[in-house]
Amino acid sequence: MAIAPVIIVMGVSGSGKSTVGSLLAQQLQVPFHDADDFHSPANIAKMAGGTPLTDEDRQGWLEALAAGIREWSQNGGAVLACSALKESYRQQLMASGPVTWVFLDGTEELVRQRLTNREGHYMGSALLSSQFEALERPAYGLRLPIDNTPPDLVGRIVAYLEQEKGSAR
Ligand SMILES: Nc1ncnc2c1ncn2[C@@H]1O[C@H](COP(=O)(O)OP(=O)(O)O)[C@@H](O)[C@H]1O
Numbered sequence: 001m002a003i004a005p006v007i008i009v010m011g012v013s014g015s016g017k018s019t020v021g022s023l024l025a026q027q028l029q030v031p032f033h034d035a036d037d038f039h040s041p042a043n044i045a046k047m048a049g050g051t052p053l054t055d056e057d058r059q060g061w062l063e064a065l066a067a068g069i070r071e072w073s074q075n076g077g078a079v080l081a082c083s084a085l086k087e088s089y090r091q092q093l094m095a096s097g098p099v100t101w102v103f104l105d106g107t108e109e110l111v112r113q114r115l116t117n118r119e120g121h122y123m124g125s126a127l128l129s130s131q132f133e134a135l136e137r138p139a140y141g142l143r144l145p146i147d148n149t150p151p152d153l154v155g156r157i158v159a160y161l162e163q164e165k166g167s168a169r
């Protein structure tokens with residue numbers, strides 16, 4: 001199988017990573033992975049209880065994701081929805097294989113509204129301020145304002161990927 005980048009859709013909790021990432025994977029016909037599924041039960045219990053994760057809590061999670069990126073990039077690529085809030089986390093992920101970054105950017109007010117309406121997820125809006133405090137906005141990749149519909153966002157990502165492919169030729 002060809003080596004292909006893993007497209008990481010990143011941003012704070014509630015920015016739309018899972019919604020947009022899964023739709024994008026469908027369109028590109030590559031597997032979709034959600035970094036949420038890689039958290040330990042202890043991390044999930046911590047977040048569900050309203051305590052933000054520390055760098056140390058995130059270490060094992062990042063290692064598991066780095067191993068995933070290594071594997072997926074060697075098997076035709078994938079889309080990963082992953083908060084990847086800090087630059088050091090992103091460097092760790094990028095060191096394990098080719099990655100294309102898509103950053104879903106929005107105001108705390110809009111994301112809070114969306115999280116308040118989201119159902120069936122352990123992460124409510126209690127940790128949102130800490131997510132924005134931890135967020136270090138990337139100075140690379142594609143930044144998309146989230147006040148657009150998911151299909152519109154996916155269309156813009158696909159256009160960006162085409163353009164990147166063209167400039168690499
Ligand atoms: N572009 C969008 N426009 C409107 N609602 C959205 C959009 N993206 C996501 N949502 C909704 O916002 C909530 C959070 O989205 P989700 O994909 O779970 O975010 P994340 O994976 O980043 O935590 C969900 O209820 C989802 O349906």
Ligand SMILES: O=C(O)[C@H](O)[C@@H](O)[C@H](O)[C@H](O)COP(=O)(O)O
Binds near residue numbers: 013018047053058084
């Ligand atoms: O590093 C973190 O603090 C977590 O990864 C966090 O950013 C993530 O957002 C949660 O796992 C909730 O999952 P959702 O992003 O899907 O709400």
